[in-house]
Amino acid sequence: MHVHLVVAHPEKSSFNYALHCVAIETLSGMGIRYSESNLYADSFNPVAGHDDVIGFPDGESFNLAKAQRFALENNAFIRQIKHEQNKLKECDVLVLQFPLWWWSFPAILKGWIDRVLTSGFAYGEGATLKAKKVMYSITTGGAKNQSELDYYQAKIDGLYQDVFAFMGWEIIPPFIAHGVQQKSHQQRLDILASYTAHIQKKLTLAQS
């Protein structure tokens, strides 16, 4: 099994990074191969558009999905996109580590989805990328009661449905760390330990 870890957080001392480091340590401990995309550290450009593709014919009005198909057929994606797509081809499981921002992915991660999971490669007729398994590890601002927890769950289910379930990928239940900024040092350590257990359990199941 090969796991690709994508982390989307601007700050190395954040809880998101701590979770990302736990993922790396846990996978290493399990003897599972991994690769990573560290979107802020890699200065990943999240803005999809003309510059994604080299040599899309002048005169054709620009349509992103069409340009993405042209790029795939003509080996015309820019290096950054090719590099990310190659990492995806290699993996069996994708893990996305991110804070919930406006009930969604941070823009840098949304841009990674727009620019890397392209038409004809990841979805749509004749898509060449084999379907993978995907797991989110998310931090949130915090839930005060069960109805708020249910609201988070529905939002996060939607984030799976609208992207990865749409593409036919298998969903691994997420790890959700609520209200990390209000937690004590010990509570944070306990959350990190639960993440280790979550990965061990879910990825062992995913392997079988």
Ligand SMILES: Cc1cc2nc3c(=O)[nH]c(=O)nc-3n(C[C@H](O)[C@H](O)[C@H](O)COP(=O)(O)O)c2cc1C
């Ligand atoms: C731009 C922005 C938008 C946010 N939107 C939400 C949100 O929609 N729901 C939520 O629960 N928390 C929201 N938060 C809080 C973050 O999710 C929270 O600060 C983060 O998960 C904590 O993890 P960190 O310490 O690793 O950054 C938002 C924070 C920022 C900066």
